[in-house]
Amino acid sequence: MSAASAAAAAALLRRGRALEGLTLGWNAVGIGVLAIAALRAHSVALAGFGLDSLIEIGASTVVLWELASTGQVRQRRALRMIAAAFTALSVYLLVQTAIVFAVGYRPQHSPLGIAWTAVTAAVMFALAAGKSRTGHALRNPVLIAEGHVTVIDGLLAGAVLASLVLNAALGWWWADPAAGLVIVYYALREARAIQRDHS
Template identity: 70%
Template sequence: MSNLNAVSRQTMLRRGFALEYATLGWNVIGIAVLAVAAISARSVALAGFGLDSLIEIGASTVVIWELSGTGEDRQRRALKLIGVGFTLLALYLLVQSTWVLATDFHPRHSPLGIAWTAVTAAVMFALAAGKARTGTALNNPVLKTEGRVTLVDGLLAAAVLLGLVLNALAGLWWADPLAGYVLVYYAAREVKEIFSGGH
């Protein structure tokens, strides 16, 4: 149970909104950057990371909607919508990683992709930590859960970055889809937790 007084709660709510709007803005810009990088490098991984940014935009929108209101019903609906986002992310990663490995697909090098995913990983980890702290202070399971979506976004950025760097430096094109399988497991675990009611 939260022991925040009304003033502290309002401060935390404002912080929650600020974190979500920052995530939203970053990912909107990211879709444009990733589209340019993915097309120039013919990179399935970068195109897929753009899809992940769309899921993150959806999750942030859900949390902004939930923070604007109150009630258990709204929280349950918001958590389910985030769970759907995780499900889509896990399915996408599973299909993309399998397709890349099966077709022996070799993307070109992408300096823009490397730069963007490196900065994005750092930004997402910082935002995820802020959401975890703020969600705990507000006793808000939706904000805490969406913080885990942001964490997955950061992990995916790091995985894509690792794949791009290994491809650029050592020609190890298969590193990225292998990292994708690790994230499939993580996302699937979150889906199970959300839909079993254990947040």
């Protein structure tokens, strides 16, 4: 590899690490914001999205390890842990959603939740685009795959945002637990994909 090619590859690696670091930092702040919003509004969707943000932190950490060339065994172990976390998230949300529907509990309006999920959707889509470009330039399938996870995070933010707006504008309280079921679907899909690709 020429000196110019090596320098370009090093720059791409730094960009990949920076994108993952930004994702990790945003989700770390998001956990606190979403916890406050979920407690105030008693929102299943916001609580589920907060837990999803915690799992996204784990996914970003795995990619940072991989970009540092730490070895396949450790990576597979970490990915199995992420798959287990996605499964646990699904079980939690299914139980919570069933309880909400059974008792007919009405979540409150959440201006904080609306603002955070709106901004998060935009940020996640921008980060995903950067990861896709960088991953393809590096020919790094792990970074490309994690970019897909970031797209899902943006889609989930959009789903939760829609549920919060529908509840606030039209009183559709059931949109909140319904958004929780959307997160269940994507969480189970991610768990199956990780187990299939890294078993």
